[in-house]
Amino acid sequence: MRTLYKNGNVILEDGIIENGAVLAEDGYIKKIFRGGCENIYADKIIDAGGDYISPGFIDTHIHGGAGFDVMDADSDGLLKIAATHREHGCTSFLPTTLTSSKEKIITAVKNAGDCMKKVHGGARILGVHLEGPCFSMRFKGAQNPKYILEPSVELFDELGCGLDIVKRVSLAPELPGAFYTAERLSARGICVSIAHSDADFKCAEESVRHGFSHVTHLFNGMSFINSPDYYCKTGVAEAALLLDALTAEVIADGRHMPHEIIKLIYKCKGPSMLLTTDATRPTNMPDGEYELGGLDVLVTDGVAMLADRTSFAGSVACCDRIVRFAHKECGIKLHEAVKMAGLNHAKLIGADNETGSIKEGKRAEIIIFDGDINVIR
16 A cells, blocks of 8 residues: 655654655655655555645653543543544654552553554554652652652562563652662663652762663753752752753643743753653543542643642643644744654654654654644644
8 A cells, every 4th residue: 555645845854845745655654755756656645735744743751631541541541542642643652650559550551551452543552651659759749649659670560560561661760779770670671761859960960870861841840959058959950951861851831831941951952852741631621620640630721730739730732732832932943843742752762763753664654734733634
């Protein structure tokens, strides 16, 4: 089966081809055309009508959507989450757990593993992201403190059910046992990320030597510059900006971080930064009252927060919204914003050889969107 995507601006890793085309065969990209593509045989022709032909978005940090949560451990619900995010251009993602009882996390992981084997029309499930339960009490955010634990290899082996589907783990490096745990997990090819952490700069810097390589939702749920005794002390946020060995993601929904901070992160990290949604149950749902990990959540004016308004509770954004904000409001070049919401996530979990960009030999996970980043198909 040969499919030709033509008459569009093709977004590549390093730029955009005007009036280009992409030929896919049996689900993989066969050839990219710069200019006309006359006399090319295809079983199906998709005319982009001058819009953008883009790699599908990828997000390694999605908790839910459409009224469902990964922690529900419901196969129909997880597939509805996948379908909802696909409508907004996400073609691959990691269902993400949160801090809860071990039993609930294990059940959610098993459900994700089962859904990976199913044929469905939603975003492809690439594995699982375990966010928690090993966090700082001070920066726990919307993670339920009742279930916070200290990290160990045995704990994550139990939570991962012995399955080879855990691709990313987020935890606080200052906790006892965190360094050894990170070393063992990273040796297996799992991305270990600093998250909900009260570590100082020295600890964050040292964590790199023990397997930590990423920072979860930068500037949200972490230590940063403060002066408790007149002398300034720095934390995780400054380490993320300064250390090249750490990649970093930002929730670019226009609510968690103002555009000035996203510009600052971009200035420090360049196009290696990642855009994430951290989407939760209320995504694509009306404002109102919801639940996250046993905690009451209120959604109002496009913001999800704990009912007592002490913390954000994830976001209600989809991938098109974060790319739109990064490009339109923060001035990031479109092809770089697409890379930050796609290829960089694939690199994070070692999937960039098969997906994340329009390149010959990669999977033809392609979307079309207009100049306002409204997904057409």
